[in-house]
Amino acid sequence: MIKVAPSILSADFVNLERDIRSLPAAGADYVHVDVMDGMFVPNITIGIPVVAAISRIAPLPLDVHLMIERPIRYVDAFCKAGSSILTLHVEADTQENTLEALRRIRENGVRAAISVKPNTPAEAVLPFLPLCDLILVMTVEPGFGGQSFLHSTMPKLHQLRQWIDEQNPACELEVDGGVNVETAKICRDNGANVLVAGSAYFKAADPAAFVRAVKA
Numbered sequence: 001m002i003k004v005a006p007s008i009l010s011a012d013f014v015n016l017e018r019d020i021r022s023l024p025a026a027g028a029d030y031v032h033v034d035v036m037d038g039m040f041v042p043n044i045t046i047g048i049p050v051v052a053a054i055s056r057i058a059p060l061p062l063d064v065h066l067m068i069e070r071p072i073r074y075v076d077a078f079c080k081a082g083s084s085i086l087t088l089h090v091e092a093d094t095q096e097n098t099l100e101a102l103r104r105i106r107e108n109g110v111r112a113a114i115s116v117k118p119n120t121p122a123e124a125v126l127p128f129l130p131l132c133d134l135i136l137v138m139t140v141e142p143g144f145g146g147q148s149f150l151h152s153t154m155p156k157l158h159q160l161r162q163w164i165d166e167q168n169p170a171c172e173l174e175v176d177g178g179v180n181v182e183t184a185k186i187c188r189d190n191g192a193n194v195l196v197a198g199s200a201y202f203k204a205a206d207p208a209a210f211v212r213a214v215k216a
């Protein structure tokens, strides 16, 4: 089953509650929340208090994507703020700390996930795969919404689908960046089952029709 996770980075922040409450009627499955620290990526978005506030009104599970350095410092806080899925970048810390952070996320009863930037090889995920409930393949350089989809990431997505099926079949495989109706089909064909869409979702004249097309 294909799931769609609208990224609220492209929502109207003045009307964030309205935009989040409207997601189920459009057929969305998760609320994708992008957390950026101005260090791991050259942009700053929102932090723990805003995630906690969103979780009080969110009608769908929060899929929280941490684009921050050394996320182990903050995983407990983001779990307590109401994350349902908490994603760390493999590039953001040592292997030892990343393993420890994934364990701590699961101890909090939250689903643990690892993300890879476009130039990070599929192999980088392998040490973490048994501890993951979701793998996120970035299909743009993280930092900003509205960028163009990088087709060069598709062989990696395809490889990760094979390894997930062999080693951890319950694990979900998500893509994030430049997803529209056309690129969603390419991602589905290469094994993704969760599709993040920011600008394409929030600019759609008919978000429900967009979600149907992305899932079709």
Ligand code: DX5
Pocket (backbone or CB within 6 Å): 007, 009, 010, 032, 034, 065, 140, 141, 142, 143, 144, 145, 146, 147, 176, 177, 178, 179, 196, 197, 198, 199, 200
């Ligand atoms: C980028 C973020 C994405 C972003 C996607 O660093 O992780 O979630 O909001 O936006 P679009 O779908 O517009 O590429």
Ligand code: ZN
Pocket (backbone or CB within 6 Å): 007, 032, 033, 034, 065, 176, 196
């Ligand atoms: Zn994201």
